[in-house]
Structure formats: structure tokens, C-alpha cells
Amino acid sequence: MTTELENVLARELHEVADGVRVPPMPALPTTEAPSATRRWQPLLVAAAAVLIVGVAALVLSQRDGGSVEPAPPGPTRITDPAAPDDTTISTAMPTAPFIVDGRLYVDGTEVPGERWWGLQSHGDVWLATQGSSGAWWWGGPGVDGGQLEGRFEQPPVLSPNGAFVAYVDVSSGRAEVNGFTTDPSGEGFGLPLTGLPRVEDGIPIRVRAVTDDGDVIVQGTQTSIMWRTQSGTELDTVDLSTTAPDQIVLQGTAAGLVVVDGSDGPTDAAETEPSLATIDPDGTLTPGAALPTYDALEVNPAGTWLFRAPAGTLGGDGPSIDSLLTQPVDGGDEVALDAPEGWGFVAFSWTWEDDETVLAGLVSQRRAGPVEYRLARCRVDLGECRAIPVSEPESAGGTATDAPRSFTAEQALDAVVGAVASGDRGSLLDQSVIDDPEWSQLVEFAAGQGGSAGTCRDNGGGTKDCEIALDADPATTYYAILTPGENGYGWRITYVSIGGA
Amino acid sequence: MAFTTTKQAQDALAYEEYAAAAWPALYRSSYLLTGNHADAEDLAQQTLLQAYRSWAKVSRADQPAAYVRRMQTNLFISMRRPQGRRMELLTDVPPEPRPARGGTSGGQGAGVEDRMVLWPHIASLPPQQRAVVVLRYYEQLSEREIADALGCSTGNVKSTAHRALKALRAAIGSEAHDGEEA
Incomplete structure (x- = not known):
């Protein structure tokens, strides 16, 4: 059924479009053939075109003293990226943790077990689960790691620097928040934080983030607290519903917390624009740079680059995505990391290998034949991805044959x-x-x-x-x-x- | 490589032809999405650049126009959302709807647009709603096609369109359109 409003809308849009005087098309790159893999060259050519048509240059904001600043104003502009020193993507077996086809690899070796998923990896510390067991394992440099004790309805959370793990343990039938430090001499947080509802409005409370200082943020639909596990005071908590009302923490990153304003509308990053924020010991939340909406987002260890699966791309039955978008955290050009033709990135299989490199699982997208899995290594500075071989444990250091x-x-x-x-x-x-x-x-x-x-x-x-x-x-x-x-x-x-x- | 020289030249020619043919329509829809010429030019140009970078995929796509449209809408949404957020951060009050500047000097657009009822309010819609409005009521796409362009479900398209129309209705005054169902 069409309403009068819709009719007016259609008519006005067409009148506006018809009245638009279209300028001549600016110079576009034609000296080099189009290619799915040459990402920067057309941008360089186009940068000149942008100058010709008199478009103002992008003003990059600077982060000041580690505080998060808003992203620079103005539309995305084409810039001349610094030429990387190395224009090749290594095919060496990664030492960083990754998962391909349900197999977990750490330091180039397959970890026993199957159907691994849910990998979190920061600072060489990793956290992952298997199948539908609900059990979680972790490991890190110099530590034996092992299975986390407890029963978890929500994933445990690793801090961005990999120094802390926190979780809500429901093995006692109640919600008990606890965690531990991951260094070789690490220890638990001590007495668990109790007295919290296990479920609010049908939704389990969960650890939203653990900061690099060990502050654990726990939220439900009503509960919103920060447990300062390293303050030296037993069970030192801050009521965030007072200090940061309506602010929903979605995750912690090396660039700060990702938050959305929950005062009006949806509280997920797919529908509400998120932003970065820093949190003070007293629970004051200071908003920072705006972020684009997303279905998945990861920030590199230095807190300088992010990649994301845009909002709406991981919904439905789609287990994979054709492209990930990457950009500097403090603003700048967005670059697509495309999966090879005929392949897609396995949803939530991605992790930063280092500050420039992303590892992501690939899945074949052929309509016929068996589903196949591979691993891709993507360089954000090159805007390119490459499939790399994954060796079996016994041949990780072997020859090609x-x-x-x-x-x-x-x-x-x-x-x-x-x-x-x-x-x-x-x-x-x-x-x-x-x-x-x-x-x-x-x-x-x-x-x-x-x-x-x-x-x-x-x-x-x-x-x-x-x-x-x-x-x-x-x-x-x-x-x-x-x-x-x-x-x-x-x-x-x-x-x-x-x-x- | 002898092959790539010939092949690249063919691809470049095909891309040039495509870009020249697509530019006017791309620019017009970019203008409807962004509401001003500077951003429209930026969006249209970046869309063509993205098409260039993915030309192998675009040229082989069953519907290249749909492929490029998806690039355009995703670029628009990713460009606009941070801006909107920044405006909220920098001001205490919601920004006034930005009147779209129609055709440049000498064009008829400005005068026509000044007399329009809904167009001035479209600028105040969130990016996704604006994209849905343009795709639905200008491009005349189906909900399925819009969902493909935006990479979301048809249910999401329906709800977004509903919210957009509701916002426009509210903007121009509900009394003017009471009982308007045809």
C-alpha cells in the first residue's frame, strides 16, 4: 500500500535528482589496469584528482597523551599512505594463536582438541572454547594454562594487554565474578564478587570488559558495576549506573572501551553508533572517538588500527563475509580487506597477529563439493590478503615437500x-x-x-x-x-x- | 608479462567506459544520499574507485549495477555515521536539518528544493534510513534488492523504512497527513 507521504517522497526525490547539475567526472585512474589486489595505486592517482577538483585535504587529529579524541571532521578523503617497507605478505606459519576449520594453533603447533572457537588472543595469551561443552581453556607464554574452573554461560574475557582474565562463574547456581592474572606468577582475584543477579530481564549478566589495569566491568540490563580487582582493597567496586548512567560497555580494546549510549534505542553496535571511551578509577566515563557501527570489531595491540565486519553483514545464516573493513582508529581512509575470489572470511575467526597483520580463517564458497578451509594473512598497510599454508604439527618446521x-x-x-x-x-x-x-x-x-x-x-x-x-x-x-x-x-x-x- | 599488458588495457578500457556511463546516475543518487555537492562528488568518486579496485569482481558480477550500488551505500553509511556522531559530540543540541543545496548556480535545483515538503527533512534522517529511502523511493528497488545493497535482512529494511517514514511524518506534522492511507 502506498501512502500519500510515499508518493510525495518519490516525487520530490526524482525532482531533486533531475534538478541536480552533474559535474564532469573527475580524472580516474586508467594508466594501470583495474585489479582486485592493487589497492593503493589508484588511490595515489586519485589523490591528485582530488587535489585538482579542489577538495580540502584531510585533517588528521592527534591523540593527546593517550586520551581518546574524536575522529576528524569531514568526509573520508583519499590520502597517500606511507609506502610500506615490505610489500610482500609472509606465508610463514603464524606463531600467534589462530583457528582454522575448528583446529586451534598456538605458536605454530596444533593444540589437542577439535571444534575450537571463540578465540581471544592478546599479548600471546589466548582463551578459547570447544564445541558446545561450555568449557574454556587458556594459555600464554611461560604458563601451563589449562581449563578454566567453573561453569560459564557467557565467555570469559581477556584484557587487551592479555594480563587479566575475568568471568562470571555460575557453577554454584549463583553468579560469582572472578578472574586471575595471566603472568607466570599469576594469581586469582581473591574472593569472588557475589550478590549479583545471575539473569536480568532474561539476559545473563556478563563481564563486558577487563581493562589493562584489571578493572572488571560487569553489566546486565540493570546492573552496571566496575570491580577494581587490583586496587588493594578487597571487593572494591564502583556503581557505574551512577557514574556513567545509560552507558553500555560492549568490549575492551587497546584503544579504550567501546560503549554505546543505552538511554534511547538499541544497545548494540550494529544499530547504535558506538564510540571509544576511557574510564577513570572513580568510574567516570570519558567519551572519545566515534566508531562506525559493526557486527564485529577488533583493535590492534597498539590501539592504532581497527578492522570490522560492518553492521548487518554477519546476520542471518551467513557464516562468512567477503570483506573486512580496516581503518586507523583516530580516523582516516577505510580500506577493504577482500577474501580471495570464491572464498569468504569465517565469521569471528579473525585476530590481530601484530599491529599490521590480521589472521582470518577462510571458507570456500562453492555451491558444490566439500567445504574447505584455509587461513589468510592480511596486511592493513597494503590492503591485501593472502592465503597461507597451515602445516601439521609434525611438519611445522619442515620443508615444502x-x-x-x-x-x-x-x-x-x-x-x-x-x-x-x-x-x-x-x-x-x-x-x-x-x-x-x-x-x-x-x-x-x-x-x-x-x-x-x-x-x-x-x-x-x-x-x-x-x-x-x-x-x-x-x-x-x-x-x-x-x-x-x-x-x-x-x-x-x-x-x-x-x-x- | 605480455598477457597482462593486453588484458590490463582491455580492463582499463572497459572500466573507463563503465565509469563514464555510470557517473551521472551515480552522482545523482550520491547527491540524494549526502544532500550536498561536495559530499556527493566525494561519494561518487570513491564508489568508482572502489569499483576500479574490485573491477575483476564487478565486471564478472551478474548485475554490476547492483554490485556498485552496494559499494556506494556501504561507503555512504560508513562515511556518514562517524560524522553524525561527531556533530553530537561537538554540539549540545541536535543539528538543524541541513537544507540540501540543489543545482549549482544557474541550476534550477535550489529554488525547487526550497519549495519541497519532505526533502529538507531527509537530511536529518540517520544514514541507514536515508539510504533505504533513496533506494526505495528513488531507485525503486524492492525490499530484497535493498537488503542486498545494504547487506541486511528484508525485515531490517522494512523496519528501517517504517522508522524513516515515521520520522518524516513527525517532521512535517502529523496532522497534515492524518488519514492519508490510500
Whole structure:
């Protein structure tokens, strides 16, 4: 049913649009071909175009003494990012904790167990759970770690610096807040904080954040307290409903707390604009930079960059997302980190490896065939991601030929032939699966048409000799030699030729 | 690489043709989203740049226009939300609806827009509501298509549109539209 209001709305929008005088299109990059992987070059060209059309330069605000400042005003502008010293993305096995296909790896070694998820990792300390057991494990440098004692309805929380873990334990039937320090000589917080309702309005209370000073923020729909576990006073708490009314803490980050104003409207970051904030020992919350809405957000250890899954992208049945958006915490250009073509980032599988690098699980998005999982390493300064091989524990330090290859040679070759048909090497899970001359040769053979990999035979030394059928010349058989390689496919095409050549 | 030179040149040409053809419509919808020429130009240009960066995907998409529209709306929302928040931080009162400046000098837009009932209030809508309004009532997209563009559910589109219309109704005075259901 259409209302008069809607009719007026449609009419006015069209009248406005029709009355708009469209300026000439500004100069856009054309000297280099479009590419899904060349992220900065067009921005550099466009920066000049922006100057030509007289757009004001972006003014970057500076953070002062660690306090959080509002993001700079004005629309996002195109800037010239500092050229990174290293323009390559390492394919080395990460030492930071990560999860791929339910397997947890710490320091390059698989942790026993399966169906791991919920990984939190800060300062080399990690926290994760398995399946639906509700049990949580943790570990860190110089400590044995192990399973957390207690029963948890909500995930325990790790502080941004990895120094503290806090949780709500309901094993006694009541809500008891407790936690511990994670250093090798660490100890518990002492007496648990009790007397809190386990559930408010049907929603369990939970630890929202633990600051780097060990202040634990616990909130429900009515409860809002901060427990100062390291103040030296037993059970030293601050009532945040008095000092910071209506402020909902969503998570702690190295850049500060992420909060939303709960006084009016939804209290989640997907619908209400969140912001950073600092909290004083007396519970005073000082708002800082605004943040974009999100479904998931992680800030790097230095508190300088964030990446996020935008609001609305992780809802529904979608277990993965095509792109993550990254930007400086204090404002600046937003850059998309795209998953390789045909792959998506597994929801909530991402973690910062260091201040510039993000690790994220990949899941195949083919409609047919088994679901496959990989690991991607993304550099925010390059705006690029690359699939990297994940070695089994016994071969973590081994050679390429030791590494497991979850792609068969036929599958790897088939993927390359598919990319050749579309002429898009960037669509490959890992472009290093084929050397430059071989890529060019195959493209020439394919002549813009498709094809498929044929059978492969052992060729000695772990290499494979494979046939290729190309639509451009069905009567001819082409060949490729594949050798084991440390890339997303586990194979590298080192030679292609035409039958009889 | 011999191949990439030829292929890149073809892609660049295809992209140039696409950008030139898409620019007017992209600019107009950007203007409706942002409400002013400076931001419209910025949004339209950044959308084309993003399309350029993802040209391999755009050109292979079943509906390139829908793909680019999604880029545009996501860019708009991500650009606008922090700004709105900043305005709230810097002022004690809600900002006045910013009257959209219609066509530039010599254009007819300014005068036409001054006489409009709803358009001045669209600027005060939150970004997502504004995007839904533009996609629904200007682009004439279905709820499914809007949901695809915004990366949300159709239920979310419905509720957002409902809130937008409610806000517009309130802005112009509910008495003027009582019993307006057709």
C-alpha cells in the first residue's frame, strides 16, 4: 500500500535528482589496469584528482597523551599512505594463536582438541572454547594454562594487554565474578564478587570488559558495576549506573572501551553508533572517538588500527563475509580487506597477529563439493590478503615437500585454468601457485577460453605431470608440471607446454 | 608479462567506459544520499574507485549495477555515521536539518528544493534510513534488492523504512497527513 507521504517522497526525490547539475567526472585512474589486489595505486592517482577538483585535504587529529579524541571532521578523503617497507605478505606459519576449520594453533603447533572457537588472543595469551561443552581453556607464554574452573554461560574475557582474565562463574547456581592474572606468577582475584543477579530481564549478566589495569566491568540490563580487582582493597567496586548512567560497555580494546549510549534505542553496535571511551578509577566515563557501527570489531595491540565486519553483514545464516573493513582508529581512509575470489572470511575467526597483520580463517564458497578451509594473512598497510599454508604439527618446521596439501595437483591446476579463462590471476586463492612465465604461457594457450585439468601422474621427486584440456584447441593436449609448494594450494606450476612441443 | 599488458588495457578500457556511463546516475543518487555537492562528488568518486579496485569482481558480477550500488551505500553509511556522531559530540543540541543545496548556480535545483515538503527533512534522517529511502523511493528497488545493497535482512529494511517514514511524518506534522492511507 502506498501512502500519500510515499508518493510525495518519490516525487520530490526524482525532482531533486533531475534538478541536480552533474559535474564532469573527475580524472580516474586508467594508466594501470583495474585489479582486485592493487589497492593503493589508484588511490595515489586519485589523490591528485582530488587535489585538482579542489577538495580540502584531510585533517588528521592527534591523540593527546593517550586520551581518546574524536575522529576528524569531514568526509573520508583519499590520502597517500606511507609506502610500506615490505610489500610482500609472509606465508610463514603464524606463531600467534589462530583457528582454522575448528583446529586451534598456538605458536605454530596444533593444540589437542577439535571444534575450537571463540578465540581471544592478546599479548600471546589466548582463551578459547570447544564445541558446545561450555568449557574454556587458556594459555600464554611461560604458563601451563589449562581449563578454566567453573561453569560459564557467557565467555570469559581477556584484557587487551592479555594480563587479566575475568568471568562470571555460575557453577554454584549463583553468579560469582572472578578472574586471575595471566603472568607466570599469576594469581586469582581473591574472593569472588557475589550478590549479583545471575539473569536480568532474561539476559545473563556478563563481564563486558577487563581493562589493562584489571578493572572488571560487569553489566546486565540493570546492573552496571566496575570491580577494581587490583586496587588493594578487597571487593572494591564502583556503581557505574551512577557514574556513567545509560552507558553500555560492549568490549575492551587497546584503544579504550567501546560503549554505546543505552538511554534511547538499541544497545548494540550494529544499530547504535558506538564510540571509544576511557574510564577513570572513580568510574567516570570519558567519551572519545566515534566508531562506525559493526557486527564485529577488533583493535590492534597498539590501539592504532581497527578492522570490522560492518553492521548487518554477519546476520542471518551467513557464516562468512567477503570483506573486512580496516581503518586507523583516530580516523582516516577505510580500506577493504577482500577474501580471495570464491572464498569468504569465517565469521569471528579473525585476530590481530601484530599491529599490521590480521589472521582470518577462510571458507570456500562453492555451491558444490566439500567445504574447505584455509587461513589468510592480511596486511592493513597494503590492503591485501593472502592465503597461507597451515602445516601439521609434525611438519611445522619442515620443508615444502613435508607440508600437507589439501588440494590435489588436479584441483590446483583446475583452479589455475579457471583463472586463466577469466584472465584474472587475482581470483586465485594464492597467486604464487603459478610462476609469471607459466601464467603468461597458459593465458596465451587458452586464448580467453576455458578448459580443465586432466589426469596427473607422478613425475618423481614429489612432482606431478598433468594434462590440460583447453577449449581453444580441443584436439591438442597441453601439459603442466607441478611441484610441491608452500602456498595456499600446496602446489606450484613450474612448467607448461603444448603436446608434442 | 605480455598477457597482462593486453588484458590490463582491455580492463582499463572497459572500466573507463563503465565509469563514464555510470557517473551521472551515480552522482545523482550520491547527491540524494549526502544532500550536498561536495559530499556527493566525494561519494561518487570513491564508489568508482572502489569499483576500479574490485573491477575483476564487478565486471564478472551478474548485475554490476547492483554490485556498485552496494559499494556506494556501504561507503555512504560508513562515511556518514562517524560524522553524525561527531556533530553530537561537538554540539549540545541536535543539528538543524541541513537544507540540501540543489543545482549549482544557474541550476534550477535550489529554488525547487526550497519549495519541497519532505526533502529538507531527509537530511536529518540517520544514514541507514536515508539510504533505504533513496533506494526505495528513488531507485525503486524492492525490499530484497535493498537488503542486498545494504547487506541486511528484508525485515531490517522494512523496519528501517517504517522508522524513516515515521520520522518524516513527525517532521512535517502529523496532522497534515492524518488519514492519508490510500
